[in-house]
Amino acid sequence: MNIPMDWIRALEGGALIGLSASLMLGLNGRVMGISGIVGGLLSPTAGDVAWRALFVAGIVGGGLIALATMPGAFSGGTASMGLVVLAGLLVGVGTRIGNGCTSGHGVCGISRFSPRSVAATLTFIGAGAVTVLLTGGGAS
Amino acid sequence: MTPRARAWAEGGVALLSGVIFALGLAVSGMTRAEKVVGFLNFFRGWDPSLMFVMGGAIAVHAVAWRLIKRRPSPLFSARFLVPTRRDLDARLLIGAAIFGVGWGLGGFCPGPGLASLVTGTPTALAFMVAMLVGSFGASKAEPAITRALQRT
Known part of the structure; x- marks a missing residue:
């Protein structure tokens, strides 16, 4: 059987994501949800800023390593600037109202068999699929 | 462990976790x-590979969670801060739907959006600024949103 390389890379990268979530939960007792961690920096409370800022710094640092060592790892798609801004606004509003994004609900919540996270994940994948259908995958 | 040492350890874990997370995103294709968008394109030439990202992440984290939750507390902080609610409400689903529309339009969710800042492209920066504005705006509108959704 011929398994596409993309799938194997996806599994490997996914395992790394699972590892980082496990470190965060097992050692720091925190859910590794990006929207929540970043959102907490927007309304900072005492003693709750440093670890969030360091996590963000880690993502940027890891991103720089990827940029230097993995050609083609990043591409921004072909959506226009206006569409990207609208997308960002919707992602910001939606993750705040819905208490999470792909990492917090899709990885961490589902791993704990949280019904809320399962429902949220099915909903955002469904809404994303309908959006891509209606835009004709035009954003890609 | 002194509180000071704990705080350092907690910060170090957060930094390391961020680095591993970003590498995972880049290796898997999420960036x-x-x-x-190809993954969300179920109806034309669907690219299933991102399903394996979630599969790989959940496989690792679900096993880890089973081991972790046997412990009374995490190593570097007082207690586990994990959501315990299990009921579904309109707010959760409406929020997730709004997020999904944005995800489908741009192809970015928050993690890859943040990691992609390193490319220095105007779209990556614009996405992140807009996301922060949206998140901050929604947090300020929180009481109004809660009132509106309680009526549904």
Whole structure:
């Protein structure tokens, strides 16, 4: 059987994501949800800023390593600037109202068999699929 | 462990976790917006590979969670801060739907959006600024949103 390389890379990268979530939960007792961690920096409370800022710094640092060592790892798609801004606004509003994004609900919540996270994940994948259908995958 | 040492350890774990997370995103293809859109494109030439990202992450984290939750507390902080609610409400689903529309339009969710800042492209920066504005705006509108959704 011929398994596409993309799938194997996806599994490997996914395992790394699972590892980082496990470190965060097992050692720091925190859910590794990006929207929540970043959102907490927007309304900072005492003693709750440093670890969030360091996590963000880690993502940027890891991103720089990827940029230097993995050609083609990043591409921004072909959506226009206006569409990207609208997308960002919707992602910001939606993750705040819905208490999470792909990492917090899709990885961490589902791993704990949280019904809320399962429902949220099915909903955002469904809404994303309908959006891509209606835009004709035009954003890609 | 002194509180000071704990705080350092907690920060170090957060930094390391961020680095590993970003590498995972890059290895898996999540930082390629058109690949994400291809995954959401169920009806034309679906690219299933991102399903394996979630599969790989959940496989590792679900096992880890079973081991972790046997412990009374995490190593570097007082207690586990994990959501315990299990009921579904309109707010959760409406929020997730709004997020999904944005995800489908741009091909970015928050993690890859943040990691993609390193490319220095105007779209990556614009996405992140807009996301922060949206998140901050929604947090300020929180009481109004809660009132509105309680009526549904």
